[in-house]
Amino acid sequence: MSFLTRRRFLAVNAFLAAGLLATVCAAALTGPVRIDLGRALQWSGPASPDSVILFDTRLPRVLLATVVGGALAVAGAALQGLLRNPLAEPHILGISGGAALGGIVAVILAGQHPLAAISAAPVGSFLGALGTTLLIYRLALIDGRLQPYTLLLTGVVVNAFAGALIMFVNSLADFYQAHGILFWLMGSLATQSYRLVAGIALYALAAALWLTWQARHMNVLALGEEAALQLGVDVDRTRRNIFMASSLLVGAVVSVSGMIGFVGLIVPHLLRLLVGADHRLLLPASFLAGGIFLVWADTFARTALGSTEIPVGVVTALCGAPFFIFLLKQAGRQAFD
Amino acid sequence: MTEAPHTLLSLAHVTFRYRAVPALNDVSLDLTRGEILGILGPNGSGKSTMLRIMSGVLHPQSGTVDWLGSPLSRVPRTVLARQMAVVPQGGTIEFPFSVMEVVLMGRAPHLGGFAFEGDQDVQVAEAAMRRTGTLDLAHRCIHELSGGERQRVILARALAQVPQALLLDEPGAFLDIRHAVELYDLLRDLQAEGMTIATVLHDLNLAALYCDRVALLKAGRLVRLGPPAEVISYATVRDVYETEVYVDTNDITGAVNVLPLSRVYRERLKR
Numbered sequence: 001m002s003f004l005t006r007r008r009f010l011a012v013n014a015f016l017a018a019g020l021l022a023t024v025c026a027a028a029l030t031g032p033v034r035i036d037l038g039r040a041l042q043w044s045g046p047a048s049p050d051s052v053i054l055f056d057t058r059l060p061r062v063l064l065a066t067v068v069g070g071a072l073a074v075a076g077a078a079l080q081g082l083l084r085n086p087l088a089e090p091h092i093l094g095i096s097g098g099a100a101l102g103g104i105v106a107v108i109l110a111g112q113h114p115l116a117a118i119s120a121a122p123v124g125s126f127l128g129a130l131g132t133t134l135l136i137y138r139l140a141l142i143d144g145r146l147q148p149y150t151l152l153l154t155g156v157v158v159n160a161f162a163g164a165l166i167m168f169v170n171s172l173a174d175f176y177q178a179h180g181i182l183f184w185l186m187g188s189l190a191t192q193s194y195r196l197v198a199g200i201a202l203y204a205l206a207a208a209l210w211l212t213w214q215a216r217h218m219n220v221l222a223l224g225e226e227a228a229l230q231l232g233v234d235v236d237r238t239r240r241n242i243f244m245a246s247s248l249l250v251g252a253v254v255s256v257s258g259m260i261g262f263v264g265l266i267v268p269h270l271l272r273l274l275v276g277a278d279h280r281l282l283l284p285a286s287f288l289a290g291g292i293f294l295v296w297a298d299t300f301a302r303t304a305l306g307s308t309e310i311p312v313g314v315v316t317a318l319c320g321a322p323f324f325i326f327l328l329k330q331a332g333r334q335a336f337d
Numbered sequence: 338m339t340e341a342p343h344t345l346l347s348l349a350h351v352t353f354r355y356r357a358v359p360a361l362n363d364v365s366l367d368l369t370r371g372e373i374l375g376i377l378g379p380n381g382s383g384k385s386t387m388l389r390i391m392s393g394v395l396h397p398q399s400g401t402v403d404w405l406g407s408p409l410s411r412v413p414r415t416v417l418a419r420q421m422a423v424v425p426q427g428g429t430i431e432f433p434f435s436v437m438e439v440v441l442m443g444r445a446p447h448l449g450g451f452a453f454e455g456d457q458d459v460q461v462a463e464a465a466m467r468r469t470g471t472l473d474l475a476h477r478c479i480h481e482l483s484g485g486e487r488q489r490v491i492l493a494r495a496l497a498q499v500p501q502a503l504l505l506d507e508p509g510a511f512l513d514i515r516h517a518v519e520l521y522d523l524l525r526d527l528q529a530e531g532m533t534i535a536t537v538l539h540d541l542n543l544a545a546l547y548c549d550r551v552a553l554l555k556a557g558r559l560v561r562l563g564p565p566a567e568v569i570s571y572a573t574v575r576d577v578y579e580t581e582v583y584v585d586t587n588d589i590t591g592a593v594n595v596l597p598l599s600r601v602y603r604e605r606l607k608r
Contacts, residue, residue, distance in 0.1 A: 002437040002476040006453045084431040213451050219438075220445050222431045226394050231498070232418030232446035277432035280451065
């Protein structure tokens with residue numbers, strides 16, 4: 001079929017949802033300790049060690065990886081649509097860095113205040129992500145046009161700048177804060193509570209649905225802003241919505257798992273090859289496939305070296321950076337054709 | 338029943354500057370229902386700017402633009418997109434959409450929210466592709482097409498909007514001579530069905546052959562406006578384009594012919 005029908009939309013999403021469910025189950029059962037399902041699911045009597053490992057350690061982590069991976073992939077796809085650049089990605093453009101900076105600054109400023117401690121990181125990260133997105137957009141806009149390579153270079157510079165500021169804040173912080181900051185920079189999905197996972201899932205799903213609702217406008221935006229206007233799309237409003245929703249996604253994710261890069265680059269790109277460019281399908285499919293990708297990346301990160309854990313951000317960067325180079329080469333070839 | 342208004346689009350004393358650079362200066366012009374209006378002029382004379390003002394993408398610093406009797410800037414964009422379609426010049430399409438998907442985007446102003454195109458939308462898109470000779474490209478990726486094929490796909494997208502008026506910016510720019518005349522023949526067919534058309538073009542001969550009226554711009558000013566036989570004359574072309582040309586009348590079509598001259602002949606004429 002050469003265009004998206006309701007049937008294909010449902011079929012692809014159902015297929016990916018089934019894949020995600022299987023991934024979550026399989027990953028939760030994978031780890032250094034073998035889990036006896038019979039003992040883990042025994043509800044009567046005191047909790048077995050199997051049950052504690054499965055439900056208190058592994059499952060929340062796997063669920064967090066699902067939400068974080070999904071959110072990052074959707075944010076990547078949305079930013080690519082907004083900026084009309086298939087190489088756009090929160091990490092590469094420095095948006096994750098801005099979010100991390102915002103989160104770190106907010107946490108330090110909030111200090112010991114009990115109320116601030118709950119919401120300082122997500123709010124700070126959201127503001128950091130939004131500010132960075134607006135900044136790179138403004139900087140890359142030359143005579144009303146987004147220049148693809150200027151955009152990427154702006155991202156590189158903003159990223160370096162945010163990194164320097166984080167290091168600066170880091171040098172001012174005390175030992176325990178500094179250790180936490182480093183952990184954030186490497187990206188981690190280590191054990192989190194169900195409450196936190198549920199909270200982040202709520203943000204991420206709301207933002208992803210909001211973006212999917214704009215998906216038809218994002219398709220038309222691929223024709224350029226002027227053509228989109230002439231096709232009746234409210235370009236300014238669509239752009240504002242994408243800015244807000246993608247910042248919400250990146251901010252929420254960075255505040256709990258730190259900087260995990262390249263998920264938003266790899267997943268939407270592969271999906272475009274497999275299911276087409278239509279954002280109505282690309283966005284929800286990115287969420288599901290992003291979940292699958294990050295759950296497996298994290299499973300690899302926590303099992304590959306036995307008892308030593310590799311930061312998951314390292315795993316995604318090791319896959320993503322060569323992928324980025326490959327895409328850059330391809331884009332360059334097209335540009336000179 | 339009231340009769341449909343005679344004037345679709347009306348520009349009055351329109352002046353537009355890009356920052357400090359003037360692009361249009363006190364231009365007044367009406368687009369009359371059912372006509373093919375050609376917009377001519379040398380490079381940088383303000384043709385594309387005029388088209389962008391006519392489509393409401395740019396707003397003039399002074400002067401008024403009315404669409405069907407009301408200010409164009411007040412017409413909601415979705416409403417306008419069901420009445421007016423624009424075929425831009427060139428322009429890249431990001432992401433590997435199929436040709437069918439691009440043409441279906443013409444249905445955007447007719448759909449609401451998170452909707453899938455229905456059977457009727459697909460039929461309208463297929464009819465538009467049949468008319469532009471792009472139906473057999475439907476499954477291809479837009480990036481695989483030649484410049485000329487893509488231009489026809491963009492025209493199909495505009496037709497899928499089912500507009501009353503069609504604005505085109507150099508639709509023949511990427512087309513060979515056969516595809517160019519086929520495209521202008523199609524515009525004539527559309528005109529016969531009631532479409533109003535305004536097109537920017539560079540080719541004075543095609544303008545003479547196909548346009549009911551032509552507007553000739555020079556340095557942002559509307560120099561002449563009228564039937565091509567009156568506007569496209571040796572003296573006018575020489576003054577506006579600042580070069581010597583050879584002008585006569587085609588024996589078969591009766592339209593004026595403008596032929597370029599190489600330097601040797603231009604200098605011989607000057608003497």
